[in-house]
Amino acid sequence: TNQKHFQMFSVGPPLVGHDHPFLCKNPKFLPTYIRPKYPTIDFSTFTIRSSSSLEEIEKPLNESTEARESSSKLYASAPFPAIRAPKRVVMVRHGQSTWNEEGRIQGSSDFSVLTQKGESQAETSRQMLVDDSFDVCFSSPLNRSKRTAEIIWGARKEEMITESDLREIDLYSFQGLLKHEGIAKFGAAYRQWQIDASNFNIDGHYPVRELWARARSCWTKILTHESRSVLVVAHNAVNQALVATAIGLGTEYFRILLQSNCGVSVLDFTPHPEGGSPYICLNRLNQTPSSPIAAGRSGGRKTGKQLILVCHGTSQRDSAASIPYAGNRPMNMLGVIQSQKTAELLLDLKVNSIVSSPKLASIETANAISRVQEAADCLGADCVPRYVEMKQLQYLDVENILQQSKHAVGISHLQSGWLNGLEDGVTMSLWDQAGQAWKSLLDELSNESEPQNIVVTVGHPAVHIAMMGHCLNLTKEWMGSFHLDAGSISLIDFPDGPAGRGVIRCINYTAHLGRWSIPITRSTLDDEF
Template identity: 75%
Template structure:
């Protein structure tokens, strides 16, 4: 089903998941373009082990709806050098990193944040200061938001880590959830720490929260929120200054909140440029696209109904199609809803015509499919299968 070329998924909402504790999660992509990259394989055996780390502590109930925006720090000096940072505190933002943070500030300028939580590490704290700007409220630093602890690996260039640690470094690359160094399991510790962070964030009296931290810890925050275990480490990569948004909605009976992933790794730069994510090359890509604006804009999710796109939506779909011109999309999977099909059709037509400039050329065929429900685990699992 999946091949090396990018696939587009156009849906309004993913299916609902239930974690080991009775909290339901809805995963939604609502920004124009989102991207999931294949990285490490998912192991059912690992899943059972990692699930225990976050299932043991239920999410606290909340009284009012809360939005949490997670942002990774801008490019750091050690990012630029290719050095393993972990939770060390020796790198600072590069000039590019400062510019990325400023772009993120502009991207989030309309968000009325009540509070900002930040990692205490210099690269994240500086990013938080730039995005937070002139707001009067102070930034809350939390050591649990520091980057993953990589112990003896920290400070090494990647080729140095490979030469010095051999098998251990290979395990870190190939089987991170079970990777052990200096008597520690860094990824498992990170997942447990992320759950602790959520308790502090959700019990804080605020409705709109900015969290500025790091790639790995932000992955863990997203994963633990939507019920994914440590086997998803490196699947939900966070780019420099990439933003992910989660919405928490209280239940009427005061139970555990509903959790919706609204945006995943929305970056200041093009989300489809360069064929890489967070500096890592990828062989398979799934691009998530939200349909354009609909005719009935006054009705909010999830009861929007089956409405066609309005004029703004048609323009948005065309602009998205143009943004994807540099990619050779082989398949588009869409919801059967009218707006999703319209958006998919627009992208398909542009893709098929992209390589056909001469009178005698034959347009490239883009396969189109419709699917009522998109199951996140099924999608990620299928993306690892060989092309058929």
């Protein structure tokens, strides 16, 4: 066993009712964190990388790391139109449709309509966004999305634009089929659609690649529109493509960033001071009308392993020289409320272990979650008491690293993309330490004796952002592309186990905080997000 690895774990003073140290096993799977340098590529002409042959579909995804990064470098480098003022884009997937309910492949067909549940979901989204200010709404032309947009838009007088490129992915001969019909009729091609969608070919088309190119076209139209706050109502696959292309991820990320019915995702675009492509940050992903916390399935696939990233509640700030959301002080009243609301959200899950940073605010948040978990029998969630193992992980404490940054110290709150301003040395230290934390958490999740293993980890937003980057097999340069708020949760599923790719169900979910949550949109009169 690596003794140095052990030293990074801290039991510290035992928490009340818990005396189990965090014992680490040797990791069975370590993602590749060091990336090779790539030659300079001419991106003046936007192209899509060529496909692999059908025979390649049995290769493990880990073997195509170089191809995946090369593809994402392509999308990250293709320029976006310059903008003159900050722009926020709020994307919503349509409510449940009749073909969603039947399990039928819709694609860009227009035969399904919203179910009663879908209408209700759209109404919930309308209420969630009712006080938010929008300058324009872009909608898919397909009925299920147009109806969702009409419900959400309500009595607003601002312009609604129907945009053909926002239609759902074109699936050609697959459209209208049930799963068993697709398997029977198309065999190997259907299997490729399931496990290697980016290289899937049907009727002479590569649907996912066409979709990614279409999403880039949509961004040009959205960003050149004279507006500051934009609502986009579309579909599952096209919203995935919009998110991925905005932050520079290629087609290999299809089905990795989930979009549920009426799930809300938010992207912030900030002008670059020298012109050219704006800074882009994913402020939240897939904030759903109902709770995102549910064990068992992820994007239609069974999953028994889940990692829930909880940002600790806000703390009492000791001085202007501290970093925002510093965890070395007790939580303030807002932080106590945030931690209690998070504990209530997680009540219906049987959490196996809670791993926290050794900082006080993280420990207090972890204790709040543990108390509610272990009282589940008293609260009617279970008929038997639960035991939750409490652990502390030194790797999750990144605040000493952040204190070294002149940019991070003294700012009052975390703006979208704030990690872009960290000095190179600080960024590298944060990234490397978060990588060690990520390895340790994967190891914790790999407990073979627990087929259903749910691990909650509590820490500062910065370490969770960096760990999501490691989950997505990115590099440190991507950290500024994600944002988390105090008291938020993010959920990662592992349908293929911890040795497989993580599927991100939601990022920066705050709806559980109720009146204390961060608004989806902000006033367009505010020049800063």
